[in-house]
Amino acid sequence: MRYKVGGYSMRNVSRFLRSTLFALVLFVPATLAQERTPKPLVLNSDSAAGPVFVVPVNGMIDNGLARYIDRAVNDATNRDAVLTVFEVDTFGGLVDAADKIRKTLLDAEMPTVAFIDKNAASAGALISYAADRIVMVPGASIGAATVVQGTSGEEAPDKYQSYMRGLMRATAEANGRDPQIAESMVDPSLEVEGISEKGKVLTLSATEALELGVADEILETTDDVISAFGLDAPTLVAHRETTAERALRFLGSPVVQSILMLMMLGGLYFELQSPGVGFPGAIALLGIALFFAPHYLLGLVEVWEILLFILGIGLILLELFLFPGFGIAGISGLILVLFSLVAALVGNVGFSFPPFDAMMPGVYTLAVTMVLLVATAVMTGRMFPASSPSNVFVLTPELRSSEGYTTASTHSEYIGKTGPTLTALRPSGAMLIDKERVDVITAGEYIDQGVEVEVIRVSGTRVEVRTNQT
Numbered sequence: 001m002r003y004k005v006g007g008y009s010m011r012n013v014s015r016f017l018r019s020t021l022f023a024l025v026l027f028v029p030a031t032l033a034q035e036r037t038p039k040p041l042v043l044n045s046d047s048a049a050g051p052v053f054v055v056p057v058n059g060m061i062d063n064g065l066a067r068y069i070d071r072a073v074n075d076a077t078n079r080d081a082v083l084t085v086f087e088v089d090t091f092g093g094l095v096d097a098a099d100k101i102r103k104t105l106l107d108a109e110m111p112t113v114a115f116i117d118k119n120a121a122s123a124g125a126l127i128s129y130a131a132d133r134i135v136m137v138p139g140a141s142i143g144a145a146t147v148v149q150g151t152s153g154e155e156a157p158d159k160y161q162s163y164m165r166g167l168m169r170a171t172a173e174a175n176g177r178d179p180q181i182a183e184s185m186v187d188p189s190l191e192v193e194g195i196s197e198k199g200k201v202l203t204l205s206a207t208e209a210l211e212l213g214v215a216d217e218i219l220e221t222t223d224d225v226i227s228a229f230g231l232d233a234p235t236l237v238a239h240r241e242t243t244a245e246r247a248l249r250f251l252g253s254p255v256v257q258s259i260l261m262l263m264m265l266g267g268l269y270f271e272l273q274s275p276g277v278g279f280p281g282a283i284a285l286l287g288i289a290l291f292f293a294p295h296y297l298l299g300l301v302e303v304w305e306i307l308l309f310i311l312g313i314g315l316i317l318l319e320l321f322l323f324p325g326f327g328i329a330g331i332s333g334l335i336l337v338l339f340s341l342v343a344a345l346v347g348n349v350g351f352s353f354p355p356f357d358a359m360m361p362g363v364y365t366l367a368v369t370m371v372l373l374v375a376t377a378v379m380t381g382r383m384f385p386a387s388s389p390s391n392v393f394v395l396t397p398e399l400r401s402s403e404g405y406t407t408a409s410t411h412s413e414y415i416g417k418t419g420p421t422l423t424a425l426r427p428s429g430a431m432l433i434d435k436e437r438v439d440v441i442t443a444g445e446y447i448d449q450g451v452e453v454e455v456i457r458v459s460g461t462r463v464e465v466r467t468n469q470t
Helices: 010-036 063-078 095-106 123-130 158-174 179-184 206-211 222-228 243-252 254-273 279-297 303-321 328-345 356-386 388-392
Strands: 052-058 083-090 112-121 133-136 141-143 203-205 236-238 418-420 428-433 436-441 452-459 462-467
Touching: 052 063, 063 083, 063 095, 063 243, 083 123, 083 222, 095 123, 095 158, 112 123, 112 222, 123 141, 123 158, 133 206, 158 179, 203 206, 243 254, 243 279, 254 279, 254 303, 254 328, 254 356, 279 303, 279 328, 303 328, 328 356
Parallel strands: 052 083, 052 236, 083 112, 112 133, 112 141, 436 462
Antiparallel strands: 141 203, 418 428, 418 452, 428 436, 452 462
């Protein structure tokens, strides 16, 4: 039996529904993709007379760079900049620093462009997503934002990946980009059909990023980027880091931080092992100054953290010199020192600390430093005392006469010499050797003055003689 609806058979209706559904399957994703693609940026004609700031974002992403980007955006805002172009070329860095830069870009009042000149990997991808528009040079890439642990390069546990996925997703949504593509740059377990294969972290070339709506344009130079926004001969401001900011970035990098902590802790350890030498103590003071001063200027260290470190060192010294062996002062001092160092490495405000995930880079840096310190102490304890440079600081444990060491000058040339006694030997006295008065001693017998004697043995300052008379 065949049914009809409004003059149409059910078979015709079924065919019509299938055709319509098929068309929707093809049309709807294309429409959604078109909606996700960022629209061309239209500048306000009233503000088109403002300058264009060009800000470099290169090297390792750290708290020094975050501080600089914040200053650059503030300068651009104060100058009523019509556009700020961030020239991105980085392989990533610290997640907490990248998050600070992300927030700065999202809150920027003027339009922002991430101009990727070759690399926007890891945390660099997060920063690029935070800009209003993304432009890439031919051959550039973006992605691979998986979180890794410290300097080992191993993939961090899932809770850290989840935190980074959330940052990428929220940033992509804020600027109208596909959040699923952004998340797949972090998590290899995510699969985006036709884009990202499961088991592989997504990295996009410039062409792929343009096709997927991640990038808005592929251009060769910064001038091309500025021209693409319809700006004719604008005032360009090439914003750059100051010498002090470059120094702060260098001293604030994780590798240098570890070296400076090794200097301060190792110097203190060796100074306490050989008090009064001074050189290890000077190294420790230099490490302390170079570690805390940049962090204080970067806003990562507060005064109480420095005072806490000094108090911890004081308690350790108290344990060593006033109450040795008791333990409480030394253990408390060590805890205060380690806590102050961790607090100096993270962006806390007072006793309000960031989530533990954001603190992990600082914890890893301190852990690596402690391992290096223990290894250095063990190696130095075994090798340094036996080396010739150690004699400058520590006496060798044994000085043998067979190796030429003596407590005083010896006169082995006296052996076999003869001469008269100048005094009676009772059993010690003096004799004349080559017209020189020499203190001598007998084996115990008495010898009168003016008797000819012979030197038979010399040991240190002891010159032993016997009479030649039979």
